[in-house]
Amino acid sequence: MAMVYLYELAHGRSGDKADTSNVCIYARDPKDYPFLKRVLTVERVKEYFGDIVKGEITRYDVDTLCGMNFVMKHALGGGATHSLRLDSLGKSMGGMFLRMKVDTDW
Amino acid sequence: MKKVSIGGGQGFWGDSPDAAIHMVRHADINYMACDYLAELTLSIMQRQRLKRPEAGYARDFIGMMKEIGRDAKEGNIKILTNAGGMNITGCVDALKEALLAQGVQDYRIGYVTGDDMMGQIDELMAQGVTFENMDDPNVGDFKDIREKLVNANVYFGRQPMMECLDGGADVVLTGRASDSALFLAPLAREFGWKDNDLDQLARGIMVGHMLECGGQGAGGNFLYDWRSVPRMDELGFPIAEVTEDSLHITKAPDCGGLISEQSVKEQFLYEVHDPANYITPDVTVDISHATIRNAGPDRVEVGGIKGKPAPDKLKLSLGYHAGYKVVTYLPFGWPDAYEKAQYAADILMKKMRRKGMQYEDIRIDYLGVNALHMSLAETSPEMLKNLNECVLRIAIRTKEKKDAALIIPEISPLQLNGPPGACFFGGRSHVEDVIGLWPTLIPRDAVKLQSHILEVK
Numbered sequence A: 001m002a003m004v005y006l007y008e009l010a011h012g013r014s015g016d017k018a019d020t021s022n023v024c025i026y027a028r029d030p031k032d033y034p035f036l037k038r039v040l041t042v043e044r045v046k047e048y049f050g051d052i053v054k055g056e057i058t059r060y061d062v063d064t065l066c067g068m069n070f071v072m073k074h075a076l077g078g079g080a081t082h083s084l085r086l087d088s089l090g091k092s093m094g095g096m097f098l099r100m101k102v103d104t105d106w
Numbered sequence B: 001m002k003k004v005s006i007g008g009g010q011g012f013w014g015d016s017p018d019a020a021i022h023m024v025r026h027a028d029i030n031y032m033a034c035d036y037l038a039e040l041t042l043s044i045m046q047r048q049r050l051k052r053p054e055a056g057y058a059r060d061f062i063g064m065m066k067e068i069g070r071d072a073k074e075g076n077i078k079i080l081t082n083a084g085g086m087n088i089t090g091c092v093d094a095l096k097e098a099l100l101a102q103g104v105q106d107y108r109i110g111y112v113t114g115d116d117m118m119g120q121i122d123e124l125m126a127q128g129v130t131f132e133n134m135d136d137p138n139v140g141d142f143k144d145i146r147e148k149l150v151n152a153n154v155y156f157g158r159q160p161m162m163e164c165l166d167g168g169a170d171v172v173l174t175g176r177a178s179d180s181a182l183f184l185a186p187l188a189r190e191f192g193w194k195d196n197d198l199d200q201l202a203r204g205i206m207v208g209h210m211l212e213c214g215g216q217g218a219g220g221n222f223l224y225d226w227r228s229v230p231r232m233d234e235l236g237f238p239i240a241e242v243t244e245d246s247l248h249i250t251k252a253p254d255c256g257g258l259i260s261e262q263s264v265k266e267q268f269l270y271e272v273h274d275p276a277n278y279i280t281p282d283v284t285v286d287i288s289h290a291t292i293r294n295a296g297p298d299r300v301e302v303g304g305i306k307g308k309p310a311p312d313k314l315k316l317s318l319g320y321h322a323g324y325k326v327v328t329y330l331p332f333g334w335p336d337a338y339e340k341a342q343y344a345a346d347i348l349m350k351k352m353r354r355k356g357m358q359y360e361d362i363r364i365d366y367l368g369v370n371a372l373h374m375s376l377a378e379t380s381p382e383m384l385k386n387l388n389e390c391v392l393r394i395a396i397r398t399k400e401k402k403d404a405a406l407i408i409p410e411i412s413p414l415q416l417n418g419p420p421g422a423c424f425f426g427g428r429s430h431v432e433d434v435i436g437l438w439p440t441l442i443p444r445d446a447v448k449l450q451s452h453i454l455e456v457k
Helices: A030-039 A042-052 A093-098 B018-026 B041-051 B059-074 B088-101 B118-126 B159-166 B181-191 B198-211 B261-268 B337-354 B381-385 B401-405
Strands: A003-005 A010-017 A020-027 A057-062 A067-072 A101-103 B004-010 B031-034 B078-081 B107-113 B149-154 B171-173 B238-242 B247-251 B284-286 B291-294 B300-303 B306-308 B313-333 B361-367 B389-398 B432-443 B450-456
Touching (some): A010 A093, A010 B261, A020 A093, A020 B261, A042 A057, A042 A067, A042 A093, B004 B018, B004 B059, B004 B078, B004 B198, B018 B031, B018 B059, B031 B059, B031 B181, B041 B149, B041 B313, B041 B432, B059 B088, B078 B181, B088 B171, B088 B450, B118 B149, B159 B171, B159 B450, B181 B198, B181 B238, B198 B238, B198 B247, B198 B284, B198 B306, B261 B291, B261 B300, B313 B337, B313 B401, B337 B361, B337 B381, B337 B389
Parallel strands (some): B004 B031, B107 B171
Antiparallel strands (some): A010 A020, A020 A067, A057 A067, B004 B238, B107 B450, B238 B247, B291 B300, B313 B389, B313 B432, B361 B389
16 A cells, blocks of 8 residues: 655645635646546545535636646635634645545555 | 737736736737726725725735836836725826826826726615525625625626727726736727627636736636646746637746646636526626647637626625624644644633633634545644644624633733743734625616726926
């Protein structure tokens, strides 16, 4: 079993709209894209973020870019100035996502 | 074949002007667009304006134009910006003054009014508009926030800005123009794109999308490989070169930054939700089959962008008073930095309970441990035990201002009255207003935008 940080296989960026956070995730190498699609299910991502993301998560695939866009509702502690989080805009959500450990033998 | 070049000069209110100044002086561009408005910006500007009637717009833009107003005019570079914020005429007056002081002549300032809908809310309610929250209809009833509204601004598209350009504007100033429409307007006018040229309009919107965050489209905030970005101290901002059938992203000569497949990709889906339905006032964009490929040093070609008809309604962004908030910090050093910070939090919470503080929400974090990654932060008992330093952060949201204020005088005394090694920094905290956001949809015919031209001679 080879557990690696997703960061080794993917890159991306997080953004905010009110209390919704989106994280786009791209394969660093196109050959890993099918693996990433298989492993990064909505259920897996929802479980990973746990209490941090309180709402629904939707994944949109853009195969031509070897990328996926995860849209996560109620993910920023209330959004905007409502949020008490240090990172109320979720700038670090991308890094948090890529910190997930994935099993490359899976 | 006709080619139009447009640069992105600012990514937000407070951005550095350096890249915009460099771009105007050294890049071969026809237009530069500067986005100043994030979601909350207009609420902040409106509160500034209520305190000082001459405020309420992005003064940064005036400072920048003092540097490059003359250069842009002489280089025939037209500038579009939503710097007008909540006080467009105030911004126009300040710009006129700044241009006259530089001796710039024969200048035309175009500006757009009508996005401020605050005066029409009751009328629209009477017409049956419900202002349902478009993000989540279950968050509550609009009537509960009606009396707490701070601002109400509608996102609008390219049309009134094109009218300003038709009138010979050297600069176009707006309030809540949608960020990407600042870029679409000159492109649609140059190429004569019509309402039914949906794929072309969508390309123009994506030019805006890739450029509207400034440096973030040219190697800033680049997770792929930030070490590979040259000269971040002179980071250039992105420039789009557009023809009828090609779209290249590049940057000015002799500046830092990076334009690559990966740097453009990271911006491409940033703050997009459904890539097949990216909704703007001008067109619904479909980038679900888009392509991005390297086309030379610091040059990327983007293709496969499609358009669908624009939505029937326009987005109205409402800001409303949602209570108060206070954030305090207290750092501790080794030994036992983390344990002492936890103990200080406990002391403060006991004191607040005794003083009867009422709160809506409270959050306790430890900077250096888990303030950013929260429950996903990786820690171990050894790491926590041997931390060099740790900053306690307590954030509290309250209904009443007096409750938020209770904790403020209790922080500094912990240097003498609490566990050893606390150091107070940053001065006393202040109670801040909390502004809630309430996005909603309104009928297009409720919005009456007007374009104007002011001649500066």
